[in-house]
Amino acid sequence: MANKEVILSAGSIQSPQILMLSGIGDKDELEKHNIALQKHLPGVGKNLQEHVDSCILVRSKKRDGFTSSPMSMLKMLPDTLEYMLKKKGKLANSMLEAGAFLKSSDELSRPDIQLHMVPLLYDDNGRDIKLMGGHGYSCHICVLRPESRGSIQLKSNNYLDDPIIDFNFLSDEQGKDRKVMIDGMRQVRKIMAAPAFDEYRIDEMHPGFENESDESILAKAKERLGLVYHPVGTCKMGHDELAVVDTALKVHGIEALRVIDASVMPTLTSGNTNAPTIAIAEKVAEMILAD
Numbered sequence: 001m002a003n004k005e006v007i008l009s010a011g012s013i014q015s016p017q018i019l020m021l022s023g024i025g026d027k028d029e030l031e032k033h034n035i036a037l038q039k040h041l042p043g044v045g046k047n048l049q050e051h052v053d054s055c056i057l058v059r060s061k062k063r064d065g066f067t068s069s070p071m072s073m074l075k076m077l078p079d080t081l082e083y084m085l086k087k088k089g090k091l092a093n094s095m096l097e098a099g100a101f102l103k104s105s106d107e108l109s110r111p112d113i114q115l116h117m118v119p120l121l122y123d124d125n126g127r128d129i130k131l132m133g134g135h136g137y138s139c140h141i142c143v144l145r146p147e148s149r150g151s152i153q154l155k156s157n158n159y160l161d162d163p164i165i166d167f168n169f170l171s172d173e174q175g176k177d178r179k180v181m182i183d184g185m186r187q188v189r190k191i192m193a194a195p196a197f198d199e200y201r202i203d204e205m206h207p208g209f210e211n212e213s214d215e216s217i218l219a220k221a222k223e224r225l226g227l228v229y230h231p232v233g234t235c236k237m238g239h240d241e242l243a244v245v246d247t248a249l250k251v252h253g254i255e256a257l258r259v260i261d262a263s264v265m266p267t268l269t270s271g272n273t274n275a276p277t278i279a280i281a282e283k284v285a286e287m288i289l290a291d
């Protein structure tokens, strides 16, 4: 119930979940969970996009990068003190100080790959803690405009249950995302083989130089697939069959309900999503005030 309107801003994972729990979504999906239908909108929770990422890992001769080994942690005590007292030194590093935007093909008008260089053996947002105990560096390759589409589905009609998140990475039928990922891995390999790295490089730990064919590079990339926490698209703006909100972000067919968050982006931006989300919110705030 609302005097004026309801604004849903729970993000790309939970906005569609809340809509579905409230009876707005694909009617077959809602029926499965015994949820009374308010409005059949098949696009709720569909069209999920995220920046899929993989990496090249290189073992280093030098031991001046970052590692989570107990000995290195001890050695970093002076750095810790320096940072605490002066906010300077090794620990003032953002961990992502080098990056690049690349094109997978010269025909493109703008880059479709983003690189993040990390002075640490690091994959999938640091979930492999053992890996981080070694000495080395990594370069992450992110597909900026993926074609693959995933989904957010309900596990049950209990709002306390997490939804099912299926990113469906690298799954597009034409194989464009797979091609971009393979190309990115190959370009990074070349960068890592540059003479500037000679004094650091021992060998390519992952994928490993024995993996040369497209198939084996892709298989290896999949072993260390990660994401960049940029989910969008699950309540997309538009007027096609899967659109959930109109250009004022009002939910189609429901009075006085808007969704305002990253879920309304029909396609993923070619970079980080926080600023675009704020821009969307500012734009619609102006529309609401004008109303």
Ligand SMILES: Cc1cc2nc3c(=O)[nH]c(=O)nc-3n(C[C@H](O)[C@H](O)[C@H](O)COP(=O)(O)OP(=O)(O)OC[C@H]3O[C@@H](n4cnc5c(N)ncnc54)[C@H](O)[C@@H]3O)c2cc1C
Pocket (backbone or CB within 6 Å): 009, 010, 011, 012, 014, 018, 228, 229, 230, 231, 260, 261, 262, 263, 272, 273, 274, 275, 277
């Ligand atoms: C670990 C991480 C790192 C990131 N780093 C960057 C970065 O460096 N640069 C960048 O541009 N972007 C970054 N992002 C992405 C950026 O944070 C998002 O694109 C942006 O926050 C999306 O905004 P949003 O409003 O759609 O969702 P959110 O910011 O997620 O806001 C949704 C809000 O709804 C609340 N909520 C959800 N369900 C309910 C409920 N049932 N009841 C009440 N409240 C609820 C949540 O608690 C949350 O506060 C990062 C994201 C993560 C997770």
